[in-house]
Amino acid sequence: xxxYIVSAIVAIALLGASSTALAASTIEMQVDGLVxxxxxxxxxxxxxxxxxxxxVFVSLERGLVAVALKPGQDITDAALGKLLTEAxxxxxxxxxxxxxxxxxxxxxAEKK
Amino acid sequence: xxxxxxxxALSCATPAAAKPIAFQNGVTMMAxxxxxxxxxxxxxxxxxxxxxxxxxxxxxxxxxxxFTRDIPYARANLLVxxxxxPGAQANVFAYGGLGAARGSDFxxxxxxxNAGLQFDAESLRWYGSAKVDWQRSDxxxxxxxxxxxxxxxxxxxxxxxxxxxxLQGRHYTGGLYDGIEAAVLLxxxxxxxxxxxxxxxxxxxxxxxxxxx
Numbered sequence: 191x192x193x194y195i196v197s198a199i200v201a202i203a204l205l206g207a208s209s210t211a212l213a214a215s216t217i218e219m220q221v222d223g224l225v226x227x228x229x230x231x232x233x234x235x236x237x238x239x240x241x242x243x244x245x246v247f248v249s250l251e252r253g254l255v256a257v258a259l260k261p262g263q264d265i266t267d268a269a270l271g272k273l274l275t276e277a278x279x280x281x282x283x284x285x286x287x288x289x290x291x292x293x294x295x296x297x298x299a300e301k302k
Numbered sequence: 303x304x305x306x307x308x309x310x311a312l313s314c315a316t317p318a319a320a321k322p323i324a325f326q327n328g329v330t331m332m333a334x335x336x337x338x339x340x341x342x343x344x345x346x347x348x349x350x351x352x353x354x355x356x357x358x359x360x361x362x363x364x365x366x367x368x369f370t371r372d373i374p375y376a377r378a379n380l381l382v383x384x385x386x387x388p389g390a391q392a393n394v395f396a397y398g399g400l401g402a403a404r405g406s407d408f409x410x411x412x413x414x415x416n417a418g419l420q421f422d423a424e425s426l427r428w429y430g431s432a433k434v435d436w437q438r439s440d441x442x443x444x445x446x447x448x449x450x451x452x453x454x455x456x457x458x459x460x461x462x463x464x465x466x467x468x469l470q471g472r473h474y475t476g477g478l479y480d481g482i483e484a485a486v487l488l489x490x491x492x493x494x495x496x497x498x499x500x501x502x503x504x505x506x507x508x509x510x511x512x513x514x515x
Contacts, residue, residue: 212494223386225424227493228514230460231324250426251459253388277326278351280386 214286218294219255219270222280224248229279236277240265247291253282258291305313320496322346322379322397323354324514330354331513336472339363339448339479344377352381360401360437364443365479365504368407371442373414375401392423403439412439426457429466441503444476452489463492468500470508 223229230248233255242263245259247256255274257265265273267284274281324330326348333343339362345358355378362371377399385392395421403414415438422431429452436443450470458464466489471482485508487500496512 220388222388223384223391225389225426227458227460227464227491228321228324228328229391231494232328232515235328236326248460253456277350278381278384278386282388282493 214264214288215259215261215292216269216287216289216291217257217265218261218287218289219257219274219287220253220282221255221274222253223280224250224253224255224279226250233277233279236273238272245291247294249294254294256289256291256294275279305320320510320512321393322395323348323351323381323421326351327515330356332510333512334510335508335509337483337485337502337504339365339474339483346377346379352384354379362437362478364477369477370406371403371437371444373401373403373416373437375399375414375416377416390423390425393421395420401453403437403441405441408441412441414439424452427454428452429454429468444474444478446475446478447473453480461493465489465490466499470500 195247223258224233227250230250234246234248237243237255237257242259242265243257245258248254259265268283271281305473308498320332322330322344323346328348329348330348331344335341340358341361342358344358346443353377357374357376360371360373362373363369364374379395379397382394382396398415398417401414403412404410408442416436418433418435422429424430429450431448431450433448435446435448437446444481447475448470452466452468454464454466456465462500463496468487468489470485470487471484473482483502483504484503485500487498487508489496491497492497493512496510498510500508502508
């Protein structure tokens with residue numbers, strides 16, 4: 191009985207995680223080394239060349255690079271890490287969300 | 303491979319710039335007017351983020367207006383090392399190339415070598431750089447050392463105008479200028495365009511424009 195309950199919890203958790211991944215339309219990345227417009231320009235150019243990319247937003251103040259994905263498509267974390275390394279920057283974290291790029295563009299930068 | 307190219311770049315020998323490599327598959331075009339002593343234009347293409355190749359033209363004139371150098375050249379730039387942190391970046395660049403020099407105080411055209419090293423570090427609020435450029439031929443030997451410190455009065459994002467106040471010190475050898483030439487500069491950039499202008503302690507203008515695409 192105990193095994194059934196544990197299995198059910200694990201299955202529900204996995205289902206939840208996979209449906210979140212499938213539903214994610216945006217990848218938000220914290221990137222190190224973002225200090226100038228040319229940095230943003232290079233990253234934007236590189237990510238826009240990806241087939242799964244619908245739009246790109248870069249915020250220097252927030253150290254944020256966000257990619258809006260085309261419906262049903264994704265870019266793996268490993269591929270994102272490689273793309274950013276090839277652009278000369280360091281990928282710190284990735285997070286898949288449903289945030290619209292318009293919302294991210296409109297969000298104020300945090301005071302540091 | 304990168305170390306080998308760095309050694310190759312240094313074994314050749316060149317002049318000044320902001321960052322000689324903007325981004326992968328990017329073209330950098332730059333023009334700088336340095337207080338009547340230096341005029342330089344450059345265009346570079348970067349196949350990778352860590353190196354670029356291109357050409358430039360350098361005109362040097364000493365402060366007493368007794369001689370000039372005109373040097374068209376080809377040059378390679380290498381990003382030797384980059385440090386990325388959450389709010390800052392630092393770089394070491396090396397560059398070198400070959401040119402054909404003409405001068406008002408010697409006959410004909412001389413093979414000229416150029417080489418340089420640059421260290422820079424910046425965040426969205428502060429900036430510092432140190433750079434050494436050499437220009438050599440059988441007829442002359444000039445070195446131009448440049449140090450800059452910059453402060454931005456506000457943090458700038460990608461789509462906003464960035465404003466910097468920059469203090470510069472420059473030292474020339476080979477009879478170009480005696481002592482240290484100081485300058486105060488205002489630097490603006492937004493998107494692909496960078497514009498900088500200021501004045502030296504002798505009252506001469508200094509300006510630079512750079513465009514990346």
